Amino acid sequence: MSVLGEADGMKESDTFHFLLSWPAARGGPSFLAVGLSLLLLRSCQTPPSNDGAALPVTRVRSAEKFAAQTVRYVIRSEQSDVRFLVYRAGALARLGHSHVVQAGTIKGEIHLAPDIRQSSFSLVLPIADFKVDAAESRAEEGEEFSVLPDDEAIAGTTKNMLGEKVLDAVSFPQIEIGSLALSGPAWGPDITVRIKLHGVEREITVPTAIDNSGEQLVATAFFSVYQSDFGITPLSVLGGAIQVANTVRVRMRLVAKRA
DSSP, X not given: OOTTTTOOOOOOOOOOOOOOOOOOSTTSOOHHHHHHHHHHHHHHSOOOOSHHHHHHHXXXXXXXXXXXXXXXXXXXXXXXXXXXXXEEESTTGGGSOOEEEEOSOOEEEEEEOXXXXXXXXXXXXXXXXXXXXXXHHHHHTOGGGOSOOOHHHHHHHHHHHHSTTTTOTTTSXXXXXXEEEEESOTTSOEEEEEEEETTEEEEEEXXXXXXXXXXXXXXEEEEEEEGGGGTOOOOEEGGGTEEEEEXXXXXXXXXXXXX
C-alpha cells in the first residue's frame, strides 16, 4: 500500500560630507575678516588633482573586469539529479511505502565569480516531469526504500502528488530555487537560498560542496524542508494511522558545463 498512492487527498560608500557654517552677521566677523579667512583657507588647501575625476572611471573599469572574470555555467539536466525523499509515518507506517521523487527536468545557471561570495545560481524544476520510485534510485537510498511498489501504486502516488491536495501542478507548475547569499570557502560554501514552492517562498541556508574543474562544475547538497512551511498538508488515511511525514529530505547533485 502506497502512502501517497492510496490517499485522497558593500555596498561600500566613499562619500564624505564637509560642512562649513559662518556666524550670523550680527555679532559675527566683518565681511573683510571673512574674506581674509577664506583666502587663507584656500591658500592652505592642496591644489586639486585629477584623482577625483579619475576615481569613478577606475571603479567602472574594476567592475567591468570583475564581471568579465565571472564564469557562466549551464546546468546539464541529463547528468544532474534532484530527488525528494518522502517518508511514511504513523502508527501503521509499516503498511505504507516511503517514496523517492526525482526531477525529470532541471533547468538553471550558475554564475561563478572570483570571490565565491559574489557568485549566484538559479534553478527551475518543472513539476509535471517529476518521476516517482525509479527502481535504481530506491536501491541507492537503502533499506527504507528496499521494497518497490507495484506499477498501480506508483501511478496512484504520482496522481496524488501532482493533484490539488499536494503539489497542485496545474496552479503551481514549477519549483524555483535561487541563491541569496554565499559564505565560506569556494569548495564548501553555505548558500542561503529562496525556495518557491506551491506559491509560497521560504529561505533556508544549505551547506554545499563544490568541485570545479574549470570546464565543469559539480555542486552537491543535502537538506530538509517541511511540507507545512509551503502550505501543504501531508496526506494521511485511517485517522492518521498511515500518513506522509511532514519532513522531506532533498538530495541534490548539479552538473554544469561552462558556457
